[in-house]
Amino acid sequence: xxxxxxxxxxxxxxxxxxxxxxDLAVGDGERVGLIGPNGxxxxxxxxxxxxxxxxxxxxxCFAGESMERMLTHERTRRGIARSFQLPRxxxxxxxxxxxxxxxxxxxxxxxxxxxxxxxxxxxxAEMLQLVGLAEKGPHLPRDLTQVEMRKLExxxxxxxxxxxLIADEAMAGLSQSEVDDIVSLLIRLNERGVTIILxxxxxxxVMRFSQRLVVLVSGKKIADGGPDVVIRHPEVEKAYLGQ
Amino acid sequence: xxTRVFFLILVAAAVLxxxxxxxxxxxxxxxxxxxxLQFVVLATAWNILGGYTGYVNFGSAAFFAMGAYASVFVHxxxxxxxxxxxxxxxxxxxxxxxxxxxxxxxxRGAFFAIATLALAVVLQTFIINWEYVGGARGAYIIRxxxxxxxGPYIHYLFLLMLALAVAALTCARWIERSRLGYGFATIRDDxxxxxxxxxxxxxxxxxxxxxxGALMGMAGAPFPYYIGYLQPASAFGLEYxxxxxxxxxxxxxxxxxxxxxxxxxxxxxxxxxxVTISSAVNLLIVGLLLVAFVIIAPKGIVGFVQERxxxxxx
Numbered sequence: 001x002x003x004x005x006x007x008x009x010x011x012x013x014x015x016x017x018x019x020x021x022x023d024l025a026v027g028d029g030e031r032v033g034l035i036g037p038n039g040x041x042x043x044x045x046x047x048x049x050x051x052x053x054x055x056x057x058x059x060x061c062f063a064g065e066s067m068e069r070m071l072t073h074e075r076t077r078r079g080i081a082r083s084f085q086l087p088r089x090x091x092x093x094x095x096x097x098x099x100x101x102x103x104x105x106x107x108x109x110x111x112x113x114x115x116x117x118x119x120x121x122x123x124x125a126e127m128l129q130l131v132g133l134a135e136k137g138p139h140l141p142r143d144l145t146q147v148e149m150r151k152l153e154x155x156x157x158x159x160x161x162x163x164x165l166i167a168d169e170a171m172a173g174l175s176q177s178e179v180d181d182i183v184s185l186l187i188r189l190n191e192r193g194v195t196i197i198l199x200x201x202x203x204x205x206v207m208r209f210s211q212r213l214v215v216l217v218s219g220k221k222i223a224d225g226g227p228d229v230v231i232r233h234p235e236v237e238k239a240y241l242g243q
Numbered sequence: 244x245x246t247r248v249f250f251l252i253l254v255a256a257a258v259l260x261x262x263x264x265x266x267x268x269x270x271x272x273x274x275x276x277x278x279x280l281q282f283v284v285l286a287t288a289w290n291i292l293g294g295y296t297g298y299v300n301f302g303s304a305a306f307f308a309m310g311a312y313a314s315v316f317v318h319x320x321x322x323x324x325x326x327x328x329x330x331x332x333x334x335x336x337x338x339x340x341x342x343x344x345x346x347x348x349x350x351r352g353a354f355f356a357i358a359t360l361a362l363a364v365v366l367q368t369f370i371i372n373w374e375y376v377g378g379a380r381g382a383y384i385i386r387x388x389x390x391x392x393x394g395p396y397i398h399y400l401f402l403l404m405l406a407l408a409v410a411a412l413t414c415a416r417w418i419e420r421s422r423l424g425y426g427f428a429t430i431r432d433d434x435x436x437x438x439x440x441x442x443x444x445x446x447x448x449x450x451x452x453x454x455x456g457a458l459m460g461m462a463g464a465p466f467p468y469y470i471g472y473l474q475p476a477s478a479f480g481l482e483y484x485x486x487x488x489x490x491x492x493x494x495x496x497x498x499x500x501x502x503x504x505x506x507x508x509x510x511x512x513x514x515x516x517x518v519t520i521s522s523a524v525n526l527l528i529v530g531l532l533l534v535a536f537v538i539i540a541p542k543g544i545v546g547f548v549q550e551r552x553x554x555x556x557x
Binding site for chain 1: 422425426428429431432433435436437438439440441442443444445497
């Protein structure tokens, strides 16, 4: 059984078909790269998986459970976490408090037991340590650099203790060394047992990270397989390089 | 500081305020103090929804009036002691808040604010056409002159409002430091990110509208006994809607102390203006101060001080 199974997923915005009959299966512990040109439907697919958008047709199953009619927070509590394309920190909360929110609302709700203050502090510290923001706990997000902001997004998503993490363009706007830093971080997170779908335009990062590559073009899945094979797929070459 | 300790400190402060006011042997202080305390409750209640979750409610007067008219209804049907009327007023306005939440919380920003204003207009029209509670003519409430053990009735009303202020402030501070407070703050900052972090945003917003509405209704419940003659124009008065927004904005919306500072400052200024100039300038004072604060300290007095402190230590 796959961890995530998307079958026949379609989504229209008026006359525009954003997703057209998408099938996608992701196994437990996999590292999947999801690529495609702008407007290909990557973020729409993520939004449908996470429950931010309601799909018109098709199904999303996670860990054998149908996600239909489940709100975003319920999906998060079941183990689907995401980071956003543009960082969306809680600006009036400190970095540590940002990480504390999913612990209070996702982890507590899942386990049915309220974590004690000391447990919360310890887990926050562990998450911040993991992403390299240990010193930034008492700071407000506005004091963070761009790469630190991306790390905070990942720390907050990871604090929900997900089985599946969807990182939506977690490296956009970063320098080469910062991109390497984030890729290493994502691989470390995957080594902790978290399945990761990475949506990214930076091909060097995608190739380094992904065990499998899925390509969307104009709302359709045109390729799915090993990165070295997929990248030489004629339709992928056409979509990225033109005819 | 634990909420219980905070509550006990507030109770001690309230007892001090009550006996200090009594020491002046001037009933006007009780009348004026009642109004200021009423604004403390209203501003704190508004802040639970408007400040903590960021949903601006222009319909505060409607919740206040529902509490007041619930008292009139019960008074005419089966008179009960005011503490019970406060509970009933809280329940009525809390239910109205919950209903408003269900109907309007899918709206955001200006659209939500306009919807709350519309709710106030609808409820005022309903009350104007409801003869049993006095309709457009209004209703008289004859209150006793004295209250056993306490003395003049206004002392009793002042004491009740003091207790309500203590309850409202304790409730606000408890929210701030609880899981609920974190949830409210995430809604204010970014609702989409909040949902993605596992926060049930709709549920929390309904809790906020219900709590906020209930506290406003509780503030309104003793009002007919204070004013003696309740009519729609006074219960749904613009000053309640304006003050309950302006006071937290001027004091600061992110903490329980902001609405307290704003209400004491603006409420006292308005009382002074009422006796020295005219009550007609009250809203002018609020308007001028609000404009000044929006320019000088958009985060209110608390935000301004915190920012200075941050710069000083940074």
